[in-house]
Amino acid sequence: MITLTPLKFSRKLPLLLPLFGAIVLCLSVVPHVAFAAEGDVENGEAVYLKRCVGCHGIDGDGLGPGYDRLVPPPRDFTSGMFKIMSTAFDGYVPQDQDIYEMIRLGMPGTAMPGWADVLSEQDMWDLVAYLKMFPGYDEETPGPVVDYGEQVAISAESIEIGKTLFLEDDRCSECHGDEGKGDAIKRLLGDNGERTWPRNLTKPWTFLHSNDPKDVFTRISVGIPGTQMPSFADPASKLQLSIEERWHVANYVNSLAKTVEVVSAENTVVKSHRLDGEIADDPEDAAWQEATPTTFFLVPQLIAKTRHFTPSNDTITARSLYNDDEIAVLLKWDDRTLSLPGDEDAEKIADSSIYEDQVAIQLPVNPTKGAAKPYFVLGDKERPVSLWRWRSGTTTEPQSASVEIATGPQTPVEPSNQTVQANGRYESGTWTVLFRQKLNADHDSALTFAEGEFIPMAFAVWDGSNSETETKHTLTTWYWMLPESSSTALPFIGAILALLIVIGLEMLWLRAGARKREAEA
Ligand code: HEC
Ligand code: HEC
Structure with a gap:
């Protein structure tokens, strides 16, 4: 048990005061440190007990009530390990500003929320002062911050140099993959033996901090303590980078962020474009390239047993085309692993059990009126849903497509007339699966795809290497698909x-x- 003595701060302050004036003049970060040093530990403790114990535990050991449900688990502050740090790689005590920023902004992709809207600045500085006592950092001075040298501005040239350095000797691609989607075949563990995945650098919303070049520069320079993300400023590293080189790599990483296939709040409708001719099988075909992409967040299935707490996929993008004869939906999502049951390499990367990767499009069996949509997880008795499902196959079975009827999360699905065709392709960490169905097919569903009529549509994805099978998967809520009229130019x-x-x-x-x-x- 740690004893908390708020006096420590006031005891130290008078000794430090004469120094402050001089340092404040030299370093811009110091005013924050000075402010933080005034943090009121007593108030910090009060706020902590109200807001943070649930996860971080009363003793700061990360053993709050929900700790075994969270991946990564809540931080054990007594360990003294902080992931997002601007202290140069050979130091281990974070700057007060680092802790403050993590409290303020939270850590996307983990359970750690941001507190900017809930707590006052002073409360957050008081928390910094309080948290530092768990590992005894109130008694230590952090080492110097990373040397940023002179920032290299973003330019096509800098990004190109950065890309070369990223790929050179497999420096970053070793873990992050050739296109930065985190799909390099490696099994990485954090310091506590927990499974970690190299970040998909095209998805900045999953970063613990941000993809601003300065933040990426800091991460490359320090590494991410507690994980296998190394420091590239460390002279002991064979792949060490100079300050200037790190700016180029940071600019390159920043340039990787997706711009088209991203979630936006307004996008709730998959617009199906009408074609006069054939619908191409090739996703690179001009008509597919012109079809509007709509991207949705995937959330873990938490309603039916077995619930899922450790999802690995977080978004899916849909495009659609139709003609007089058929309707086609092209789905695309990043998945770090090609899950091939029976394949030795794939099984090594996978968690304890490996299943096929899968994706499903969910549609109501009967036309819906107004709000009367089926339950979003596999429908219900009155309002069944049909699932167009695609499976990636195994070393002995080819990929396959099926149609099923479901009447609720707790009832087994029933096979239906096989009216859809689906074909999938895996490349550099991304699955692309094309579904097509004849409009006059003999199906068990009364649903029709008619021009100008909104049709409810939802999606589900399974990452077989992440033990996802049956009800353990990610999904979206209901959205819409709209077959558009022949030509939007008509009006x-x-x-x-x-x-x-x-x-x-x-x-x-x-x-x-x-x-x-x-x-x-
Ligand atoms: C819902 C659970 C939850 C709550 C509530 C929560 N945290 Fe966290 N916190 C986490 C998790 C999970 C992590 C670890 C994330 C990781 O390791 O990537 C974390 C990590 C941290 C870190 C480490 C930052 C770093 O750079 O490594 C700090 C600091 C922190 N939390 C402070 C707080 C404070 C202060 C509060 C209360 C105001 C709080 N947390 C409330 C879940 C929570
Ligand atoms: C040995 C494997 C490995 C190598 C090599 C590696 N990384 Fe990472 N990287 C990781 C892992 C693992 C994470 C995620 C850590 C975690 O769990 O938070 C990560 C996370 C990141 C992040 C996310 C930061 C954030 O805010 O979340 C960035 C950016 C990054 N790496 C860039 C790079 C760059 C650039 C290089 C090459 C200069 C590189 N990495 C080399 C394993 C690696």
Whole structure:
């Protein structure tokens, strides 16, 4: 048990005060440190007991009530390990500012929430002062911060150099993959033996901190303590990078962020574009490239047993095309692992058990009116759903597609008429699966895809290497699909036609008027 003596701070302050004036003039980070040093430990403890014990535990050991459900687990502050640190790699005591920023912003992709909207700045500084007492950091001075040298501005040239360094000797690609999607085949463990995954660098919303070049520079320079993300400023590293090189790599990492296939709150409808000709199988085909992508968040299934607490996939992107004959949906999602049961390498990377990767499109069996949609997890008795399901196959079985009818999360699914075709392709950490169904197919569903009619649609994804099978998977809530009219240009052309007719009539009327006047004259 740690004894907390708020006096420590006030005892130290008078000794430090003469130094402050001089340091404040030299270093811009110091005013924060000075502010933090004034942190009121007593208030920090009060706020901690109200807001933080649930996860971090009364003794700061990370053993709050929910600790065994969270991956990564809540931090054990007594260990003194902080992941997001700007103290140079050979130090282990974070700057007060580092702790403050983590409290303020939280750690995306983990259970650690940001507190900026809940707590005052002073409360957060008081928490910094309090937290530092768990590992005894109130008694230590952090080492110097990372040397940032002169920041290299983002430019095409810098990004290109960064890319070369990223790939050179497999420096970063060894773990993060050639395109940075975190798909390099490696089994990485954190210091406590917990499974960790190299970050998918194209998804900045999953970063513990941010993808701002300065933050990435700091991560490359310090590494992420407690994980296998190493320091590239460490002279002991064979792959060490100079300050300038680290700026180039940081600029490259920043450039990897997805810009098109990203979730946006307005996007709730998958627009199906109408084609006059054939729908191509190749996702690189021009019509597919022009089809509007709509990206949704995937959340772990927590309602039916077995619940899922450790998802690995977080978004899925849908595009759609249709013609007189069929409707097609192209799904794309990043998955770090190609899960191939029976494959030795795939089994090594996987958790205890490996299953096929899968994806499913969920549709109501009967047309819906207004809000009367089926239950979003596999429908219900009154309102069944059909699932178009694709499975990635094993070393002995090819990939496959099926249609199933479901009537609720607790009832087994029933096979239905096999009316869909699906074909999947895995490349550099991304699955692309194309579903197609004939419009006149003989299916058990009364649902039709009619122009201009909104159809509820939801998605589910399974990462077989992450032990995802049956009800253990990620999913979206209901969204919509809208088969659009033949050409979105039509209303526009219509308006122009109407305008031309009006102008034409006016001309006739003017001319008639003129003739009449001529005749009268
Ligand atoms: C819902 C659970 C939860 C609550 C509540 C919570 N945390 Fe956390 N916290 C976590 C988890 C999980 C981590 C570990 C994330 C990781 O290791 O990547 C963490 C990590 C941290 C870290 C480590 C930052 C670093 O750089 O490594 C700090 C500091 C922290 N929490 C402070 C707080 C404070 C202060 C509060 C209360 C105001 C709080 N947390 C409340 C779950 C929580
Ligand atoms: C040995 C494997 C390994 C190598 C090599 C590696 N990384 Fe990482 N990296 C990781 C792991 C693991 C994580 C996630 C750590 C965690 O669990 O939070 C990570 C996380 C990151 C993050 C996320 C930071 C954040 O805020 O969450 C960035 C950025 C990053 N790495 C960049 C790089 C760059 C650039 C290189 C090459 C200069 C590199 N990494 C080399 C394993 C590696």
